[in-house]
Amino acid sequence: MELLHLPKELQFHIISRLDGFSLLNVQKVCKLWLEIVESLETTVQIWKQCCLNDIPRNILVQLTGITELMNNKEIKESANLHWTFWKEIYLDYERMSLVRDNQPKTTQVMFTTQLSACTSLRLKDNILVSGHTDGSVVLWDTDDQGQGYFKFLTKHRSHVTAVDVLNTVENMRDIDDWVLGYKVISVSRDVGIHVNNPLTNAVQRFVHYSGSVNAVSCYGGRFVVAADSSILNGQPIWQVSESNSVDTRVTSTLYGHEESCISAVAMWNGEVLSGDVIGNLFKWKIPVDGSDCSKPIHIAKFSVSYTKAIYYDGHVIFCLLGDGSICWRVGSSKFQTLPNTQELEVFSATPVCMACRARLLAIGLNSGSVLIYFFENQKSWDDFNPSQPTSYIKASQDSVNSIDIGDDGEGPVIVTSSTNEGISKFYWRPPE
Structure with a gap:
């Protein structure tokens, strides 16, 4: 018996049990099913249900920025977010597959005559921030009509x-203050750490280390940096004020490093991974009582080079080393490595930067190309083969300096920078 011949109430019940991907397609079949889906959207929070059931929690936190989702099995019913919020999150999750079969469009964000060379990029919730060789940190207009427009934030x-963007709103209860929660963190070779509020232009500048600050990582309203001279100074976990101010306070400090110069860092759900210049990779659990921690777990020793960048989401550890080698671990499995010598054979170039967001991984090469990998689900990481990218783009004629991944509300976006070609944006759209 065809589904359309069943009573409407039974069709409603069947459609309410579909996953999100099927819901997106079933509403295109006929007017009745479109009406059923629209009713489900507004009456039973069907998209919230799809997000919780279909999207792994670590990815859901990346897409929403709401860290409490990692710790609560169910969202509090008192947090009645509009159904469009959840639908947009699900669409963001599904749109990442556009990189498989579609070519991106491109536009220029920064022209080389505007500022000095870009050294770092961060794209979060369609907010694009860049850092530069002359110490400038700027916020860019990412709209296609706003080419070349930027707002100066601070100057090192x-x-x-490195630059990063955090949001102090970590739970569903305060989601109405989301726009007010953004803060920009920037670090520099001048040992300075700057916390900036783009809305109020308030900036807090402070110094904790006597050497270069090399990297920064944010999780919720907290951040941690990687810097030289870290054995004595440790790695403080800074909490940024939830108000419009840029006040910060130290909640814990991590000790136990074997090398003073920390080159990379990643923070995720109460854990911090730090890599140093002699190839060590350590992991700390941040004490919930606010005490210091001096007993890290030594999880890897990369003998070929230092750790240049780390991605960590609680399930996958992905490291880019200083010589271009890449190393990764899924769950509790052993680290796998693609050495620099093999990369030259596979890519005819060397990886120099990388970014990962949810189901997408992008690796920038010194040839100007970007390799893009799409992961259907978390099990896809088990079969990850660096020599088989999902697609690639030619971002520049010279080396890619920095890279990041986001979504602009219509499709996935990758931003890249190079010394001779400024900042470029590549964005994917559904086929017309």
């Missing part, structure tokens, strides 16, 4: 090594 005295 030297080369900016």
Whole structure:
């Protein structure tokens, strides 16, 4: 018996049991099913249900920025977010597959005559921030009509090594203050750490280390940096104020490093991974009582080079080393490595930067190309083969300096920078 011949109430019941991907397609079949889906959207929070059932929690936290989702099995019923919020999150999750079969469009964000060379990029919730060799940190207009428009945020005295964007709103209860929660963190070779509020232009500048600050990682409203001279100074976990101010306070400090120069860091759900210049990779669990921690777990020793960048989401650890080698571990399995010598044979180039967001991984090469990998689900990481990218783009004629991944509300976006070609944006759209 065809489904359309069943009573409407039974069709409603059957459609309410579909996953999100099927819901997106079933509403295109006929007017009745479109009406059923629209009713489900507004009456039973069907998209919230799809997000919780279909999207792994670590990815859901990346897409929403709401860290409490990692710790609660169910969202509090008192947090009545509009159904469009959840639908947009699900669409973001599904749109990542566009990179498989479609070519991106491209536009220029920064022209080379505007600022000094870009050294770092961060794209979060369609907010694009860049750091530069002259110490400038700027916020860009990512709209296609706003090419070349930017807002100056702060100025370091030297080369900016990393920028990141955090949001102090970590739970569903305060989601109405989401727009007010954004803060920009930037670090530099001049030892300075800057916390900036783009809405109020308030900036807090402070120094904790006597050497270069090399990297920064944010999780919720907290951040941690990687820097030289870390054995004595440790790695503080800074909490940023939830108000419009940029006040920060130290909640814990991590000790136990074997090397003073920490080159990379990643923070995720109460854990911090730090890599140093002699190839060690350590993991700390941040004490919930606010005490310090001096007993890290030594999880890897990369003998070929230092750790340049780390991605960690609680399930996957992905490291880019200083010589271009890449190393990764899924769950509790052993680390796998693609050495620099093999990469030259496979890519005819060397990886120099990388970014990962949810189901997408992008690796920038010194040839100007970007390799893009799409993961259907978390099990896809088990079969990850660096020599078989899902697609690739030619981002520049010279080396890619920095890279990041986001979504602009219509499709996935990758931003890249190079010394001779400024900042470029590549964005995917559904086929017309």
